[in-house]
Amino acid sequence: MRFLDYVSPAGNNLIAEWYCGISVESRAMFDALLDILSKKKEWTAPEFKHLGDGLGEIRWKCDGKQHRVIGSWQKEPSGFWLLMGCMHKQNIYSPPDAITTAAKRLKGILNENKGRVEQHEIPDCSVKG
């Protein structure tokens, strides 16, 4: 299983941007989680939850916060597409429209030729700009 990052129509890797905006501890946990999920045959709770409409979220807790990355399994290019990074508190996403945004991004790539995905790599957050 490989992971791919959402890249906006403007050419920005929004997953890398989200990643560099969270704490280094959360980043390392996300990296470790992807390492493990890439080798697991079946993704289950508590680290994964199906959201419906072909979406699912990777879940972990760090710094007392519930982190989520919403994505979707797709065949072309094959892998789990990472669409939207967000947080979750008391059943509310932050940002609140995280699932809708993820769905729009997916639809944009699949149906409207807006945006794309690229191979996920651990971003270098020391590079500004």
Next chain:
Amino acid sequence: MKTKDELSNTKSRIARLKDKAYRDAFVASQISVGLPFQIRSLREKRNMKQADLAQKTGMLQPRISAMESPGGAKFTLETLRRVASAFDVALVVRFAPFSELLRWSERFEPDEFAVPSFEDDFASGQLESDYALTQSEAKIFIDSNVLANAFVYHRPVLSLDAGNRQISGKVETIGKIATYQTKIPILKDVVEIPKMPPASQTSLEARITYAGTR
């Protein structure tokens, strides 16, 4: 063999490890993310429910649930000791180089991860075979301060040249192999070794077990 994607991932991981803050977070992540998968895998391989593990560890089921969630629990050594005891497995806690931790994280297979309990380990013969003498080779244990550490911590593998009354061999240690050669008087073909000599012994006295053919 690693795939191109895996190689690329390793490369970027190594690059990130040059940053001290990421290095520290990487160590922490192997505990907060890696351990939940290990615990869950060990529990499921034993067909245990969280409630069963809770009962065996003397903890509450929600605590087990939290321990199986990435970042869900803070682990103390006492907690881990209790979990290890419940699964009847050993627990290894030691400091290590980053290269070793990276290798471990890359080789960790959550679906395949299994550690036999002491009973299964013993029944499989693994515990004893690691230290048993084989019929096809001669092994010599020497009491000496030079080799004492090797006896205590590592398994020496020696061969016996009875004709020349020489022994040579190697001591496999982590990361290197020490070789040595010495002449000793061979007194008997077979000498039982009651137990390992204490590290403080300094006499160069051979205790020989020779089970091969001459």
